[in-house]
Amino acid sequence: xxxxxxxxxxxxxxxxxxxxxxxxxxxxxxxxxxxxxxxxxxxxxxxxxxxxxxxxxxxxxxxxxxxxxxxxxxxxxxxxxxxxxxxxxxxxxxxxxxxxxxxxxxxxxxxxxxxxxxxxxxxxxxxxxxxxxxxxxxxxxxxxxxxxxxxxxxxxxxxxxxxxxxxxxxxxxxxxxxxxxxxxxxxxxxxxxxxxxxxxxxxxxxxxxxxxxxxxxxxxxxxxxxxxxxxxxxxxxxxxxxxxxxxxxxxxxxxxxxxxxxxxxxxxxxxxxxxxxxxx
Numbered sequence: 110x111x112x113x114x115x116x117x118x119x120x121x122x123x124x125x126x127x128x129x130x131x132x133x134x135x136x137x138x139x140x141x142x143x144x145x146x147x148x149x150x151x152x153x154x155x156x157x158x159x160x161x162x163x164x165x166x167x168x169x170x171x172x173x174x175x176x177x178x179x180x181x182x183x184x185x186x187x188x189x190x191x192x193x194x195x196x197x198x199x200x201x202x203x204x205x206x207x208x209x210x211x212x213x214x215x216x217x218x219x220x221x222x223x224x225x226x227x228x229x230x231x232x233x234x235x236x237x238x239x240x241x242x243x244x245x246x247x248x249x250x251x252x253x254x255x256x257x258x259x260x261x262x263x264x265x266x267x268x269x270x271x272x273x274x275x276x277x278x279x280x281x282x283x284x285x286x287x288x289x290x291x292x293x294x295x296x297x298x299x300x301x302x303x304x305x306x307x308x309x310x311x312x313x314x315x316x317x318x319x320x321x322x323x324x325x326x327x328x329x330x331x332x333x334x335x336x337x338x339x340x341x342x343x344x345x346x347x348x349x350x351x352x353x354x355x356x357x358x359x360x361x362x363x364x365x366x367x368x369x370x371x372x373x374x375x376x377x378x379x380x381x382x383x384x385x386x387x388x389x
Contacts, residue, residue: 146170148190148207148216154246155194156223156315163195166220174209180349181378183222192220198380199224199320202247221247223313224320225280227382229346231332232284234388239285241384245311253279255312262309264319273305273326280309282324284386293328297388300336302327304381323381330388342383349379 149169158164168190176190182198183205185191190207197203199222207216225243232238245253254260262280263269272290274283293301304325310317329335 146172146209146216148205148218150192150205150218150220153219154221154223154314155192156313157194157199157318157320159316159318163193165191165193165195167191168207172207172209174207174212177206177208179204179206182380194222197222200226200244200247200322201379223311223315225253225309225311225322226379227282227322227324227384229343229379229383231335231343231385231387234285234288234386239283241282241284243280253311255317259312259317260310262307264308264310268305268307268324271303271305273303273324275307280307282384284326284384287326288328288386288388292326297328297330299329299334300327300339325381325383327383327385328388329385332387335385335387339385343385346379346383 147170150166151169155164155166171189176185176187178185178192180201180203182201183203184193184196185205190205192205201224202219202221205218205220208214209216223246225245226247227241227243232241242249243253245251256278260278262277263275268275268282269277272287272292274286274290275281276283288297292303302325304323306321306323308319308321310319327339329339
């Protein structure tokens with residue numbers, strides 16, 4: 110056999126060995142889990158409902174192991190994977206992971222609990238950032254449903270009644286007007302902060318169920334006045350929300366959080382959204 114042919118056989122054998130040794134969710138699922146197991150809740154978006162009992166969803170397949178959810182805010186049973194939609198934070202996309210007993214591998218899926226959210230960050234009143242727009246279902250692409258047709262924001266006027274100007278038709282917060290309303294006083298002080306509860310109903314598959322979101326507003330005169338605490342809050346939120354434009358994975362410094370050692374993973378707390386208003 111020529112050296113050229115023997116080299117071909119060598120690489121073919123090496124390739125087959127690598128394939129046979131490669132671990133993934135289907136090849137090494139662990140005891141009590143069939144190779145065809147797939148973690149799924151049957152849908153990707155779930156809604157609150159106007160009903161007396163909590164809305165609870167369960168995985169389509171059951172197995173023995175441990176369930177976890179990321180980021181913080183999802184109410185999940187660690188043993189069964191049942192998610193209580195009614196007791197979870199809405200407007201966020203969550204990764205649910207399942208590690209079978211005796212396995213080092215995990216199954217993953219992503220679900221969204223319907224609602225609105227605002228992205229944490231610095232918003233300058235001298236730019237278009239003076240109006241804060243909500244994300245719907247963790248994505249800034251879909252048009253808010255029910256515009257002029259049943260959806261209502263700031264029901265009960267918790268926000269508007271306290272000076273935080275909310276458009277009741279689309280949920281947008283006018284940050285400039287909020288400052289002019291005197292929420293931060295006649296002479297706003299740096300690092301002053303106020304929290305508001307926005308109750309709302311969206312005319313979607315939730316059937317206009319009552320939903321709510323707390324929003325925290327901070328004030329700073331200039332970026333030079335921003336405190337280390339504010340930057341720390343922004344940094345601590347990194348990786349807690351899918352990028353709204355690309356559905357990219359949860360990451361920290363570009364690394365998928367799922368692949369990081371547990372000691373490196375952050376305790377992700379994306380609620381309430383923290384909005385840092387910068388006057389100029």
